[in-house]
Amino acid sequence: MSANTLSVLFVCLGNICRSPSAEAVFKKKAADQGVIIEIDSAGTAGYHKGAAPDKRAQAVGEERGYSFKGLKCRKVVEQDFEKFDYVLGMDNENVANLLEICPEELQHKVALFLSFGQSKEQEVPDPYYGGKGGFEYVLDLIEQGADDFVQHLKSTQP
Template sequence: MAGPIKSVLFVCLGNICRSPTAEAVFLHKVKQRTLAIEVDSAGTQGFHTGCAPDERSQQAGEARGYSFEGLKCRKVEKQDFEYFDLIIAMDEVNLRNLQSECPEELHEKIHLFMSFSALEEDIVPDPYYGGKKGFEYVLDLIESASDGLLNYITRRNT
């Protein structure tokens, strides 16, 4: 992948919990560093297209100062693979789904989110069927991986 990274797409299954949380957290951190990076999120499935992110995700994120204003669930589209510089999967299932849809010459854009974190966790687990602690844990993982991803982008772009 040549050139600076100017856009990032976060992807989970339904774009209802993990990827919109990642979008909100990452966008907040991008603004704090006054960087010019476009941030979006999507799901490999379109179960919740047009809906706002899960209320539990919003409550957990807003309690830490993140805004979900204007975020709406959507499905990954074919043009996303060409458009975004990085496509970040929350887990291996979504990674494989993305790789199966993505033209082979663009596979280098797709990464597991937790590969940018120093934490031991390999994936961002789906908190949808869990309790409040699951959403808090997902936020912890996303904050860590966001910092690592921003450091990676900053190094790549300089």
């Protein structure tokens, strides 16, 4: 990452549904708002390493105009905590898993994705074992979370 460009890593369990959806949504929302930021996603487990995001997540996201082109699942590595300014977990378990592997001096970078706004929900639930409605609900939460995070970034940048 360049010294002047902020960076964010979205994290869920397998990097197959929620975090790649957050990456796709945030890329579009940040660009639409003129926020320059490096964006990536990863999982705390490497179950789907190298795979494309879940087809159901892609279908729901693409219906709303988001692109998943080029996204591939990967596992979080220790270097991510040095590389990214924000490491945002989709749920409390993801955050706990991140804090277990994050060097103590970098733990301030780890946060819950929905903690930047006024959402009544605190976590983005895992839709993997559900149907289309679950993926749509997750995308609703991610869209609101992305809007809130963009506003947070705009309010904290000089």
